[in-house]
Amino acid sequence: AAVGLDVAELGRLAARAVHPARMSGRCAVFAKSDLIHLQQRACPPDEIAAGLCFALARNYLASVCRGQVPQPPVLFQGGVAANEGVLRAFRELLSLPEDALIRPAAYKVMGAIGAALIARDSPLEEPVLLTDLVGRLGQHVSDEEAAVVLDPLQMPPVTDTAPAPTTLGDGVYLGLDVGSVSTKVAVISGDGRLCASAYGPTAGRPIQAVEKALAEVLGKLPRMPKVLGAVTTGSGRHVALHLTRADEAVDEVTAQARYAREYAPEADTIIEIGGQDSKYIRMENGRVTRFAMNRACAAGTGSFLEEQASRLGLDIAKDFASAAFRSGSPASMGNRCTVFMDSDLVHYIQRGRPVEDLCAGLAYAVARNYLEKVVGSRPVGRRVLFQGGVARNRAVQAAFSAILGKEVLVPPHPELSGAIGAALLARDRGAMRQGPVLGLEAPLGKTATRTFECRGCENLCEVQEVTVVASEPRRAWFGSVCGRFERGEENPVPPDDAFAVRERLLLKDRSGSGAPHRGEIAFPM
Structure with missing residues (x-):
């Protein structure tokens, strides 16, 4: 429904797509987020449809087969077998010829046929009317629903919101939270009150999201502010740091904890x-x-x-x-x-x-x-x-x-908690900024973006490498699930083979030659 296609049309489109889009198959909600990002980037519908089919097939092979490769001939049954795109995905992922992946004529009801065959082999001692079976099932469902009783929800008290300051004073502090789903900006006064804020979707395009959010905040302020400090946070914090020339980038936990400490x-x-x-x-x-x-x-x-x-x-x-x-x-x-x-x-x-x-x-x-x-x-x-x-x-x-x-x-403005926490950390730093915050006090600099697929693990994340063009170019990354790119400001953290790491840690103290040293035991006298 999210791509405006019925299941049959989606399957037909997916079957003829040339380049299936890369999408998450681990969860329907995450897959929908990927789908929205692809639509915003004007990805062709047939590539999106094929991406959904391949994501489903990869997830099945990873979570059900768990490293065991199905050997031909393979029977494909169940309602999803009607989808030509999923059929293609399994054939390509398993490298199966046409006749090795079999879709039976009664693929939709194979489970019911199997159950009927089992019933034939193990008949009831006394025949039962179908209407009686339906009645028993209805009673069973009612008993299950009655087993779990949840109390009605009680309306919690309303949280007081501090009024916005009437003036900006000697200057303001900026917090910028660039997440995978949304981008938030908070501008606070010297006494910690919120002067202006912006909240919008990141949509897989962090540079545009930052630019739009800063422009929105600027439009809400009575005049051009003097920014005394700026801190970034979120999964896109290093991109935002280099893009705006902020003072520091901090992780989300630090920013959230700072706002909590301020409020309570x-x-x-x-x-x-x-x-x-x-x-x-x-x-x-x-x-x-x-x-x-x-x-x-x-x-x-x-x-x-x-x-x-x-x-x-x-x-x-x-x-x-x-x-x-x-x-x-x-x-x-x-x-x-x-x-x-x-x-x-x-x-x-x-x-x-x-x-x-x-x-x-x-x-x-x-x-x-x-x-x-x-x-x-x-x-x-x-x-x-x-x-x-x-x-x-x-x-x-x-x-x-x-x-x-x-x-x-x-607390007040909970959706901005990371951005406000970052702004409070900027105020805590105490040092005066040298130079403007780009995007707020001066235009954003030029950037060059390159997208590539990380092959460090089976997630195969689509990662954006953003280079801020300046006298000293700086790089940052956005989009990896594990954060191995976002954790390094200038160079990504190399991927580790977990099993190799375990082996290295287990054997690191063994010399590999001569008689093993059994150590010494001391007894107190």
Whole structure:
């Protein structure tokens, strides 16, 4: 539906595409994000269709076959076998000739035929009417739904927002957060109040996103500001650093923790959920003591929630939370993969469950998924702060409060928490800038961009290398899942073979010759 094609047409287009686009197959939500980026870059529809088919086939081979190569002849059955593009993808990925990948005539109902054959071989002691079987199934489903009872969500208190300063004073501080999904800019005054901000999609084009966000902020300020300090953060922080000539680039955890310390110095746990990733940060006395991140599953992120709200015909920003708070009996959707949650949602829709119950159930699902997949066995403290774009959804905030049994605070402008934290770090530096911030106080410099495919692992990420043209050209990268490019300012971190590293660590103390040294044992006297 996202490419405006039915399944049959998508398969026909994919079968004749010359260059399939590279897309993520690990999750439907991430695949949709890749699809949107490809559409914004005017990628031909047939290449996008083929990319989807190849992503599905690669994911199947990686997650189901797990390194075992299917030997011909291979039988391809199930509903997806109708897709000519997926059929082509399996043939090419497995290097199979036409007659080695077989699609039976009854491919859509092979599972049902198999079940009927098993029933024939093991008949019931007494025949049962089909109507009786249907009744039993309906009762079983009702019992399952009644087994899990979720409390109605309670509206949390409204967070006070500090008023914007009327003047810019002697100067301002700039924070720029360039993420894989969105780009945020925050300009704060000397006393830490937000003067102006911008929030927009990155769409796989960080340079254009930074330029647009800075122009938007400039239009909201009463006059041209004097920038006293500038810090960048996010996965595109090094690109933004060189592009704008900011003072420093910091990681997202540092920026999020800084904003939390400003708003609630006593906070000991930070929940941060963005568009495609989420973070857990544990703090003691204002310092980060441990953290965890999740980039592998989209079920507990903003993209998943927005996708499901769209399915229900709701605006995620305007209608979702209010509908969730009207629910008297939230639907239980577990905390599993987004694909399974999606199946649960379809199941409830088919059974006529009210939209209000589905919204409340989705809010619970996001919170439970985060607590199980990101937090796990790590401790959740007494003072919990909820940051990131999803924190604007008050239903998710209420779900966290209900599950944890404690108040969960949301600071002002949670969607800008990384950018504001970066701006506060710029203020902490104290040093006066030398030269303008490009894009705000002066035009952005010229850049040269090259896109290539990283072959360091099976993800095969499409990475952008951005070179800022200047008297001393600087390079930065954007787009890798593992961050091996973003972690090095000027040179990427070389990829490591995990097994080779393990072998090296295990054997590094062995001399390889002579009798092994057994060491000494000392006894206290």
